[in-house]
Amino acid sequence: MTRRLKSDLVVIGAGPAGLEAAAVASAAGVSVTVLDNFAAPGGQYHMQPGGSDSRFCKASQVRQGVAAIRRVIDHGGAILSGAEVWGVFPGFSVHAQDGEGAIRLDAQTLLIATGAHDRTLAFPGWTLPGVMTPGAAQRLAKTSGIPPGKRTLLAGSGPFLLPVANAVLKVGGRLAEILEARHLDAGPLTLLLKHPEKWPEAARLLWPLIVHRPRFRFGEVVIEALGDERVEAARVAPLDAGGKPLPEQARLVENIDSLLVGYGFRPQIEMTSILGCEHRFDALSGEWCCVVGDETGATSVPGVFAAGEIVSVGGAVPARLSGKIAGLGIVEHLGGDATAEERRALVRQLGRARRFADALHRAFAPPQGLPGNLPDETLICRCEDVTVGELRREMVNGVDDVYGAKLWTRAGMGVCQGRICGWGIARFIAAETGTSVSDLGFNQPRIPLRPVPLRVVQASLENGYSGQADGVVS
DSSP states (O other): OOEEEEEEEEEEOOSHHHHHHHHHHHHTTOOEEEEOSSSSSSTTTTOOOSTTOHHHHTSHHHHHHHHHHHHHHHTTOEEETTOEEEEEETTTEEEEEETTEEEEEEEEEEEEOOOEEEOOOOOTTTTSTTEEOHHHHHHHHHHHOOOSOSEEEEEESSTTHHHHHHHHHHTTOEEEEEEESSOOOSHHHHHHHTOGGGHHHHHHHHHHHHHHOOOEEESEEEEEEEOSSSOOEEEEEEBOTTSOBOGGGOEEEOSOSEEEEEOSEEEOOHHHHHTTOOEEEETTTTEEEEOOOTTTOBOSSTTEEEOGGGTOOOOHHHHHHHHHHHHHHHHHHTTOOOOHHHHHHHHHHHHHHHHHHHHHHHHTOOOTTTTOSOOTTSEEETTTTEEHHHHHHHHHTTOOSHHHHHHHHOTTOSTTTTTTTHHHHHHHHHHHHTOOGGGSOOOOOOSSSSOOOHHHHHHHTOOOOOBSOOSOBO
């Protein structure tokens, strides 16, 4: 049985951008349904803790999330949580599944606010149990109150390592070390001094680390995870001036049962890609982003809007602002009134927020020498068991872009459709061929976007409407 619903606007993603857009549109009288694949709305930033865990419930970002969710509901919007979208089609119809079965939503407009996910790189041993991304560890800690392990090595690059470290410590985990790939300099401190509005947030992030005093190391990266049934140790190497690991100078970090490695974020552009929206390569973030109008949030496809991290990775502040702008753009697109003065003010605020985000991208750009000289036996695509050696052999035969790697080795063709391995594959090909990542393209998604039972697909083809969503958070 398919629940078939109608809505003026379907929002995909209940993070800061999606919630703000939904609140703005629903307040203007637009019927809105928000779909989100997590068990509770809020996204990664406004993540709602499981149960009533007081260790996280009082956090400002949690309370902000509660308020944002309430604004949507109070204006008559519906939020369907635990709904995984597997197909989006022109016209527009959105196909999803949740615990109750198949869902089909027909809408006049779409807002894609699917956010971003961790950037990962392959290295020997990265498939061992206990190795995960920082974002996954943060979600585990906040929603379950469980640390990723008893003793964790946290590594990668970017300011996101700080809130992850805090989450691990808050639920009783210990940090063996925190490895920041960039070499220590005054750049981040200078940037922070120029933005006093960020000082309270910085203080909240740094205070627990001052109390617990985990060991920080700069200019080092994980080059191998070691262990039998799970991760037990990691080889860590310094980087040379060009950002390339020096394995001959590697050291061993032992007695760990958890390893978190991430190098910032990459936009989840599968849905805007499948709909044919225009994308561009952002040199500062090193990622492909969806192109939208600055004052409307409209994509190149009429009726499709985008907001948040898929437009430009920058954190919660620019995501919320872009969500509000897109909400106003949607209201106007559907024939309602949107205040031009309010929109211009939001665009100015968004510009300031993105300039700060751009400065962070410059300060914490992943080292150019990564992933380094990977052994042939290293898995580079986990879903399809494609090794570095297989990809190298096809590169000798002419494979020189992401599409070619997918076509000839199946790398990026598995259930994750390149969400996990895509960034690492592009970096590897660029390093091996001496080309720019921007010239390699990105992994083109295919429907179904997520694994889905055939019975759900069949049910989605049934006719008949159940009406509009009932407005409750499910």
